[in-house]
Amino acid sequence: SCATRTLLFNKASFKPIVTLPAALNKIQSASIQTSTVRSDIDSAAKYIGAGAATVGVAGAGAGIGTVFGSLVIGYARNPGLKQQLFSYAILGFALSEAMGLFCLMMAFMLLFAF
Amino acid sequence: MSFIRPLLTIKNAQSQFRLISRSMATEMSFTFASPAQVIYNQARNVKQVDVPSLSGSFGILANHVPTLAVLKPGIVTVTETEGAVKKFFVSSGSVAVNADSSVQVLAEEAFPVEQLDLKAAQEQLAEAQASLSSASSDVAKAEAQVAVETAEAVVRAIQTGV
Numbered sequence: 001s002c003a004t005r006t007l008l009f010n011k012a013s014f015k016p017i018v019t020l021p022a023a024l025n026k027i028q029s030a031s032i033q034t035s036t037v038r039s040d041i042d043s044a045a046k047y048i049g050a051g052a053a054t055v056g057v058a059g060a061g062a063g064i065g066t067v068f069g070s071l072v073i074g075y076a077r078n079p080g081l082k083q084q085l086f087s088y089a090i091l092g093f094a095l096s097e098a099m100g101l102f103c104l105m106m107a108f109m110l111l112f113a114f
Numbered sequence: 115m116s117f118i119r120p121l122l123t124i125k126n127a128q129s130q131f132r133l134i135s136r137s138m139a140t141e142m143s144f145t146f147a148s149p150a151q152v153i154y155n156q157a158r159n160v161k162q163v164d165v166p167s168l169s170g171s172f173g174i175l176a177n178h179v180p181t182l183a184v185l186k187p188g189i190v191t192v193t194e195t196e197g198a199v200k201k202f203f204v205s206s207g208s209v210a211v212n213a214d215s216s217v218q219v220l221a222e223e224a225f226p227v228e229q230l231d232l233k234a235a236q237e238q239l240a241e242a243q244a245s246l247s248s249a250s251s252d253v254a255k256a257e258a259q260v261a262v263e264t265a266e267a268v269v270r271a272i273q274t275g276v
Binding site for chain 1: 162164170171172173175191
């Protein structure tokens with residue numbers, strides 16, 4: 001409405017068509033938004049923090065790739081150790097994945113817990 | 115200018131590679147012998163051979179990359195194409211894998227693991243350890259050390275089969 005536009009821009013060049021009572025001057029900044037500015041910045045920070053924290057999962061990807069690459073090389077050298085080599089590879093995969101999950105846990109805590 | 119020279123070397127390597135003709139579908143021709151006996155003589159029914167070498171134990175299948183290795187006291191495991199798995203204890207020797215998939219394992223001493231006697235092996239280990247502790251010169255010490263390692267490998271081969 002015309003009155004809202006006048007309150008928002010608050011420029012001297014606009015001539016007010018409707019003059020509102022003085023008590024309403026204090027709430028001019030809150031006329032469009034439904035929530036306060038502070039909680040929106042919180043949400044934005046949470047999203048940015050969670051997004052940045054998820055980048056750490058790349059380390060888990062590199063680690064798992066290294067583990068299974070080494071498994072391939074080890075098996076190519078000595079196929080007789082298939083079962084033992086695979087056991088160690090799965091162990092290494094689990095530990096590396098745990099680090100990635102730590103990272104993801106931090107991201108979710110930033111999103112929902114803090 | 116700097117990227118022309120690598121192209122020249124690649125061309126030379128390719129022309130050299132063509133001289134070494136290598137078909138990828140050859141079977142392994144396996145020879146396993148010691149001065150005392152011949153166990154396999156150009157056998158074509160062998161699928162995989164696991165050898166213990168000084169640079170670690172590795173498995174040889176058909177079309178293995180040509181390799182030369184020195185054997186360590188341990189077990190040579192021969193897997194035949196029908197599925198039979200035979201284990202032999204070797205004290206030392208050499209293994210050669212050639213480009214035509216022929217494998218020669220030449221051992222100083224080679225015996226099937228079933229023929230080894232645990233009691234005799236443990237007695238021999240005790241003797242070797244005694245001679246190591248009483249060795250005086252460096253040469254005697256080194257020889258005793260070799261005997262100890264071989265005796266330990268025999269005992270381990272009988273007990274664990276590794």
